[in-house]
Amino acid sequence: MLFRINSIKLLLLKRNTKSVFRYCSTQQSDDCTQNVANKSVRVRFAPSPTGYLHLGGLRTALINYLYAKAHKGTFIVRIEDTDQSRTVPDAQQNFFRNLEWAGIKPDESVIHGGNFGPYVQSQRLEIYRQQVRKLLENGSAYYCFCTEKRLEMLRKEAQEAKKIPKYDNRCRHLTPLQVAEKLANNDTFTIRFKLESENVPKFNDLVFGEMSIDVTEESDPILIKSDGYPTYHFANVVDDHLMQVTHVFRGSEWMVSTPKHLLLYSAFDWHPPEYGHLPLILNQDGTKLSKRHDHASVDYYRERKIFPLALINYITLSGGGFAREVGTKIRNLTIEELTEIFNIEHINKASSRLNTGYLEDYNRLELIRHIKDPTLCNDVVKQVQELIKRAYPKDIESLDLDEQHIRNVLNWSVNTERLLSLQQLVEGDLSFLWILPKIQSDNIQSEWVGNLVTALEKGDFDKTRLLELLREFSKENNLKYPKFMASLRTMLSGVHYGAGVADMMQILGKTSTIKRITRKKDHKKPTK
Numbered sequence: 001m002l003f004r005i006n007s008i009k010l011l012l013l014k015r016n017t018k019s020v021f022r023y024c025s026t027q028q029s030d031d032c033t034q035n036v037a038n039k040s041v042r043v044r045f046a047p048s049p050t051g052y053l054h055l056g057g058l059r060t061a062l063i064n065y066l067y068a069k070a071h072k073g074t075f076i077v078r079i080e081d082t083d084q085s086r087t088v089p090d091a092q093q094n095f096f097r098n099l100e101w102a103g104i105k106p107d108e109s110v111i112h113g114g115n116f117g118p119y120v121q122s123q124r125l126e127i128y129r130q131q132v133r134k135l136l137e138n139g140s141a142y143y144c145f146c147t148e149k150r151l152e153m154l155r156k157e158a159q160e161a162k163k164i165p166k167y168d169n170r171c172r173h174l175t176p177l178q179v180a181e182k183l184a185n186n187d188t189f190t191i192r193f194k195l196e197s198e199n200v201p202k203f204n205d206l207v208f209g210e211m212s213i214d215v216t217e218e219s220d221p222i223l224i225k226s227d228g229y230p231t232y233h234f235a236n237v238v239d240d241h242l243m244q245v246t247h248v249f250r251g252s253e254w255m256v257s258t259p260k261h262l263l264l265y266s267a268f269d270w271h272p273p274e275y276g277h278l279p280l281i282l283n284q285d286g287t288k289l290s291k292r293h294d295h296a297s298v299d300y301y302r303e304r305k306i307f308p309l310a311l312i313n314y315i316t317l318s319g320g321g322f323a324r325e326v327g328t329k330i331r332n333l334t335i336e337e338l339t340e341i342f343n344i345e346h347i348n349k350a351s352s353r354l355n356t357g358y359l360e361d362y363n364r365l366e367l368i369r370h371i372k373d374p375t376l377c378n379d380v381v382k383q384v385q386e387l388i389k390r391a392y393p394k395d396i397e398s399l400d401l402d403e404q405h406i407r408n409v410l411n412w413s414v415n416t417e418r419l420l421s422l423q424q425l426v427e428g429d430l431s432f433l434w435i436l437p438k439i440q441s442d443n444i445q446s447e448w449v450g451n452l453v454t455a456l457e458k459g460d461f462d463k464t465r466l467l468e469l470l471r472e473f474s475k476e477n478n479l480k481y482p483k484f485m486a487s488l489r490t491m492l493s494g495v496h497y498g499a500g501v502a503d504m505m506q507i508l509g510k511t512s513t514i515k516r517i518t519r520k521k522d523h524k525k526p527t528k
């Protein structure tokens with residue numbers, strides 16, 4: 001139990017006065033905005049490590065980051081791990097890895113340091129303990145000793161009466177003496193907030209405008225759970241205040257919690273930050289992006305070597321927020337450019353659908369930019385090598401990871417504009433590019449290979465020209481065309497299906513084609 005009897009007794013001596021509610025109602029919002037405007041902007045991305053970073057989370061992080069950059073402010077990442085039972089051990093690591101990959105660099109976090117830490121809620125338990133005392137003292141919070149069994153009974157009764165289950169506030173009315181006895185008796189308790197629904201303020205959402213949310217059906221929210229951990233609501237408010245957060249941009253699913261948060265600010269007599277709720281991002285078919293779907297996770301794209309800037313542009317395209325020039329040619333905007341055209345007022349209120357076609361376009365553009373830039377291309381080559389190794393683990397001994405070969409393939413892809421993502425290079429029929437075929441017996445090769453190489457060396461490697469050349473060559477050398485082509489295909493790819501021989505040659509390029517058809521068996525005796 002985190003709460004000690006001594007401190008509790010002290011609290012019980014204080015008068016159970018109702019707190020003075022002060023909040024940013026719509027009428028007061030000028031005053032509150034003023035207050036925020038005088039401070040430098042501090043925003044935060046506050047994920048719960050209950051799963052890996054998904055596209056919705058990435059978008060929330062990005063909006064906060066861009067807002068901070070646009071206002072020369074600070075971008076904080078805070079880990080909200082108050083629900084220990086749902087914490088995924090490596091989720092935190094996954095967030096930072098993916099944020100870094102996406103080019104979203106926190107100014108303050110558990111990794112990046114800062115003056116407002118700790119930045120992980122489970123390391124701030126003492127802080128919450130101190131803060132909740134203030135609410136117990138001023139009478140805005142109270143101990144609740146109701147057992148899970150009793151709460152379950154209340155839920156059942158409500159269900160039977162076809163009512164929304166609601167806590168009946170029984171422990172609000174315990175006398176100080178009763179509380180002291182129960183605490184002395186080591187009874188399990190939670191700490192609840194007195195939710196006075198008539199005090200619920202309207203607020204001005206930076207995206208949705210004036211909001212008024214009814215909380216009359218809500219139970220008094222728990223601030224501290226029986227395990228001593230704070231609930232999301234409590235820790236979130238305390239941390240936003242102590243970390244001097246000025247603006248909160250978060251998913252619209254948190255909108256309903258905002259009145260509770262505002263009441264908590266009032267109970268503490270603190271100024272709340274400004275809130276802006278971001279509408280949901282949906283799949284192309286309008287269904288909800290689920291953490292359980294692969295393509296909703298950032299890992300899915302990173303592992304497939306989608307370029308981070310392509311993914312960033314993709315998620316900024318749906319949902320608004322950017323003053324894009326209409327009708328301009330599609331191109332990837334850099335993070336700096338996005339910062340310049342970002343405006344929270346342009347965020348749409350309606351949920352937005354992702355359009356996967358755009359991701360392909362953006363990614364192809366990034367691919368071209370990377371391949372054309374010698375330094376960036378080095379990195380792409382490395383990524384392709386990694387992809388190949390991962391895609392063909394069984395053939396690891398016979399993989400063609402030659403840098404020049406990879407470069408040639410990449411150049412082909414740029415020239416033909418066929419490639420949309422690096423992942424496609426290791427999918428479908430293209431395995432021949434990377435898995436070196438078994439070497440053919442020397443007698444097949446010796447008959448005509450030499451002459452063919454001489455012919456191939458002369459011209460360029462265009463598919464139509466190659467087809468003509470092969471046809472001529474088979475005639476001149478009295479080779480049966482189908483059989484000749486079949487042998488060539490085996491030499492080039494080791495397989496009997498897939499792309500046409502001339503296509504293969506064109507994609508492989510001159511050097512790799514010649515290398516493959518001239519490969520000889522190693523006659524050296526194996527060393528003992």
Ligand code: GLU
Nearest residue numbers: 046047048080236250254
């Ligand atoms: N921990 C919450 C989440 O994972 C954050 C909500 C907020 O930003 O206030 O979505």
